[in-house]
Amino acid sequence: DLAKPPVNEPREPEQFLMQAPQGNPLLLSHTLQELLSKDSVQVELIPEKKGLFLKHVEYEVSSKRFKCSVYRRYNDFVVFHEMLLQKFPYRMVPALPPKRMLGADREFIESRRRALKRFINLVARHPPFSEDVLLKLFLSFSGSDVQNKLRELVQGVGDEFMTCRLATQAKDFLPADIQAQFAASRELIRNIYNSFYKLRDRAERIASRAIDNASDLLIFGKELSALGSDTTPLPSWAALNNSTWGTLKQALKGLSVEFALLADKAVQQ
Template structure:
């Protein structure tokens, strides 16, 4: 519904569903993604004022889907309801093409860098959780070693109580290692919530921008390539300027050597890297705005051909007037599409500004990461320091003095 009503805005993607085999990890990841989706949508200025979103956030009944459909019926998209849509061109800077290209490249670079940061942060969280599991198992093994009740023969211990003292000391160390494991797990959990989730939130926003600028970029490349050349019964008419980026203007020609009467031509945006248009862009845009533009312009071309043919064949004036009326209607359709193009660029301009509003989130992410590392290392350092005195008994000799480890041969008497 948001995509239908706001086709030129950043609409975050919903997380994928899995009907069968959804484990706990998948459910938790989807819950987090849905939370980010609601957060981004509710904070988006145009979305926050939409009646459909307000109904979704406030409705408490069981039939929310039908209520949303009823609320969205007979309601056009943002272009049809925005009072500024017809004047969107007036709010665009003169160098919108250059600014658009620079902004798209900048945000693409930001997205790639933040994607790598998120991956590294996830690995650090995973290592912290694995470290917690290893510390816990380490402590349990020490406890199991200290709780061993297997009797030892005197010939193995040489009548020494060292093993008994070691067992008693090892048995008590599991508490500290369990505490260390808990501290490591807390640090990993905190960084997952305060660092990884915020990075994912920003990445969701950037991803929705990338998809939005593909649509607007396709419109920009398309309208730059449009050119019109036609004639109506030899009478020149006012040129229809489709785009400010068209070199020259649309002219009506009568000379068959310079133009074909009634012929409308346009070229599709190329898919090379120099134009900044990728294959994904063509696929996305051809299914939407570009495809509609192509059909409208093709229909306009056919009408012009029919009118030229009718003039040559001296058909009845009524049929010629009817064709002219249809052509005027089609010109209005194309002019509306031109306004949509300007409005899409106007929305893209605003969405670019919104992305930059979110950029200070970077400092909060770094601050949360540094704070978590300081707090985690400080708490674990305290536990390690508390653990160290308990190890002194492991190195104590018969009279309480530290004794170095001895090799087994030191205790053997020669025969």
């Protein structure tokens, strides 16, 4: 007889049952401050070079709640996101930033880092997600096979409502005018999204102009500094004497410092 392939040991369903929330589960029982205090996660870039041509970007992910730092790559975030979607198919899992295969410039990498930070903080402060073992593993597991560990946690468990005690009572919590409420909510969300999209576009244009302005101020200051540092002696026919010219050069150097400060402030805006 052929040997039977090994199978995972069955796990008791009770192990994965979620605690039923108190009161109406349709109402959020947390204040904004309580949600923000759940965790604060930092995501910092760690450039890493592999081989002669290919470069991979690694991130240091630090959780204030779990008091630890781990290293993650973009693909680790992708698997974590996929497992959240698989386990919580009826919830609004935050979206991940896109992956660019080749030619990722510094601006794109920094933009994606900020987006990953927003993503992981939204997940870490989401009431159900924040208490799930997936998040704890992603933020605290320091091994090299985090992707396999994440998949193992979800394997054979089923989605959230297969193990939730409220699943059999779900219809009882739905209001009679649920379709009308959904329609109104969709319209409101669409309007909010369109407004924030326009605001983001304008903010990016303002930031771009600020960067250009800072660059011009810096160049202006450098030219003033170069002029103030010129050591070429005055010709005999010059109307200015050396003392007056020296005073002017000192003033130009002082102005160059002021322009450098203005450039720094423009970048920070």
